[in-house]
Amino acid sequence: MSNSVMEIRDFGDGLRGIVPRGSQEVPGAPGGLDAEGTPGTQSTRSEQGRPGPAGRRDAPVVLDAVADPDVMVLEVAGGYLTWNVLAGQLIPAAVIDDPELAQEWVWALYGERVALALDAHRTPSESPAGADGVVDEMPAGSSAGAAGEADAEVARAVGAGDGAGEVADGVIGSGPVDGAGGVSAGELWAEPGSPALAASAWRLAYAHWASRWWPASTLDSIAPLDSVLLDREIAALTEECESLVDGADAVVAEAPASVETFPRASDYALAAGEGDRGGMVLARGAGGWDWRRCPPGLVDASERAVSWQVVRDAGVTTVAVSAVAAPGGPADLPAYLRPWARIHTAGGVVDAELRSVGGAWVGEAFLPTVGRAGRVDLYLPGFGVAEDTDPAAPELRREIREFASARLRYAAEPADDRSPSAPLLAEIAAAAEDSDF
Numbered sequence: 001m002s003n004s005v006m007e008i009r010d011f012g013d014g015l016r017g018i019v020p021r022g023s024q025e026v027p028g029a030p031g032g033l034d035a036e037g038t039p040g041t042q043s044t045r046s047e048q049g050r051p052g053p054a055g056r057r058d059a060p061v062v063l064d065a066v067a068d069p070d071v072m073v074l075e076v077a078g079g080y081l082t083w084n085v086l087a088g089q090l091i092p093a094a095v096i097d098d099p100e101l102a103q104e105w106v107w108a109l110y111g112e113r114v115a116l117a118l119d120a121h122r123t124p125s126e127s128p129a130g131a132d133g134v135v136d137e138m139p140a141g142s143s144a145g146a147a148g149e150a151d152a153e154v155a156r157a158v159g160a161g162d163g164a165g166e167v168a169d170g171v172i173g174s175g176p177v178d179g180a181g182g183v184s185a186g187e188l189w190a191e192p193g194s195p196a197l198a199a200s201a202w203r204l205a206y207a208h209w210a211s212r213w214w215p216a217s218t219l220d221s222i223a224p225l226d227s228v229l230l231d232r233e234i235a236a237l238t239e240e241c242e243s244l245v246d247g248a249d250a251v252v253a254e255a256p257a258s259v260e261t262f263p264r265a266s267d268y269a270l271a272a273g274e275g276d277r278g279g280m281v282l283a284r285g286a287g288g289w290d291w292r293r294c295p296p297g298l299v300d301a302s303e304r305a306v307s308w309q310v311v312r313d314a315g316v317t318t319v320a321v322s323a324v325a326a327p328g329g330p331a332d333l334p335a336y337l338r339p340w341a342r343i344h345t346a347g348g349v350v351d352a353e354l355r356s357v358g359g360a361w362v363g364e365a366f367l368p369t370v371g372r373a374g375r376v377d378l379y380l381p382g383f384g385v386a387e388d389t390d391p392a393a394p395e396l397r398r399e400i401r402e403f404a405s406a407r408l409r410y411a412a413e414p415a416d417d418r419s420p421s422a423p424l425l426a427e428i429a430a431a432a433e434d435s436d437f
Contacts, residue, residue: 004089004190005020005188005190006114006189006190007188008118011063016096017063017096018093018094018096018106018110018114019093019094020089020091020190059082059083060083061080061094061095062082062095069292069397069400070086070213070396070399072084072208074092074204074208074244074249075250076094076102076245077101077102077104078096078097078099078101078104079094079095080094080095081094081201083205085209085213085400086399086403090202091110091198092109094106094109099118102118103118105243107193108193108198108243109190109192109193109198110193111190111192113188114190197240197241199420200240201241203424204238204245207230208234210230210427211225211230211234213291213400214404215301215400215401215404216327217301217305217326218327219300220302220304220405222401222404223430224297224327224328226426226429226430229426229429230425230426233425279311279313279318280311280312280313282311283310284307284309285307285309286307287303287304287375287376288304288305288306290387290393292384293377293383294378294379294383295380298326298339299324299378300325300326301401302324302401303394303397305324306341307322308322308343308376317367318364318366319343319352320363321343321352322360323360323361323378324359324360325359332356335353338356338380339379339380340354340378340379341354341377343365343367344374344376345367345374346374347367347368347369348368350366351365352365354378361378407423407427408427408431409431411424411427411431412431
């Protein structure tokens with residue numbers, strides 16, 4: 001099991017964080033892709049948390065301004081854990097709002113040194129500092145002086161080698177890394193006290209991620225995951241992590257007794273562009289959509305899933321939109337669960353309600369002026385994030401689709417894999433069905 005260098009951070013408002021100072025691979029390579037397309041590690045995040053150049057990704061936290069589809073989250077007693085699914089990190093980042101409650105699992109996931117450092121760390125409101133942030137001198141026998149001496153002792157205990165742990169800029173364990181790639185005094189090595197629980201926590205977070213973000217696509221040949229198998233594994237992993245999870249993630253949903261058979265790719269008529277419309281076609285186009293704006297199981301995850309064309313006929317300009325439905329999705333949905341299309345034109349924005357027709361979501365809208373549609377977005381009213389035109393989003397979605405394809409290839413290989421990244425049962429079943437995609 002890989003170790004990682006950590007630091008304790010103060011996020012303000014009484015929140016503390018345990019943040020890896022670099023990503024590390026999960027044994028068995030569950031995340032990212034190497035040059036051969038097998039599961040590995042790939043790409044980084046910029047300082048804003050967005051996808052950056054090829055390399056590794058930093059661990060996200062729940063306080064990040066943007067929640068991207070590559071983030072795995074687990075609600076735990078006293079805080080939240082986060083991983084980046086593409087980075088292959090076993091040891092998560094943590095945001096903690098109740099340090100005493102969190103101590104019940106910090107040692108298990110990070111080890112004794114990190115647990116001691118967290119216990120010693122005080123937020124500004126808890127520290128005996130003056131308004132200028134400087135600790136006033138205290139008599140040696142005072143309680144504040146004793147606390148300072150205790151903190152120094154803990155710092156020495158968690159420091160690497162013989163050096164004392166450093167505290168700088170609200171960080172414990174912030175010493176520099178030496179030029180040889182080793183860890184200097186002040187760094188905190190995370191060595192899980194319970195490797196089995198650390199592995200189960202990763203797998204539970206990954207299963208939850210897959211239930212929300214798995215990029216099932218008929219167009220890109222990514223088989224869907226059986227929701228029944230996935231729910232069963234989430235239930236089993238939740239029981240394994242009962243000493244850790246809290247809130248919604250501690251609730252075990254009752255899984256149905258039977259397993260559904262997914263429709264084959266041949267069952268889906270790709271209605272995008274099907275059928276000739278009368279009149280003159282002024283423009284047409286195709287593209288992807290923001291996965292954060294619709295729940296899973298509605299729309300195909302491909303960057304070719306959404307198509308549109310603008311037609312002029314009898315003095316009326318109409319834009320027709322078609323989006324390929326997600327494989328394995330429900331055939332009939334109430335109106336409030338059906339996606340809408342938002343069409344951006346030079347003359348303004350027009351919304352169109354979509355309906356299910358032959359394996360696609362289709363709809364039309366009249367345009368007030370003659371022109372072309374500049375962009376078409378899909379959304380479910382009242383769901384997900386606000387409209388976001390992040391230019392890096394298509395590349396991130398591509399990486400996630402490649403990751404999912406690699407996981408299915410990984411799951412298709414017969415092996416006795418006991419690593420934390422071993423395929424989920426739903427992935428094994430999907431890999432067996434993959435020939436139909």
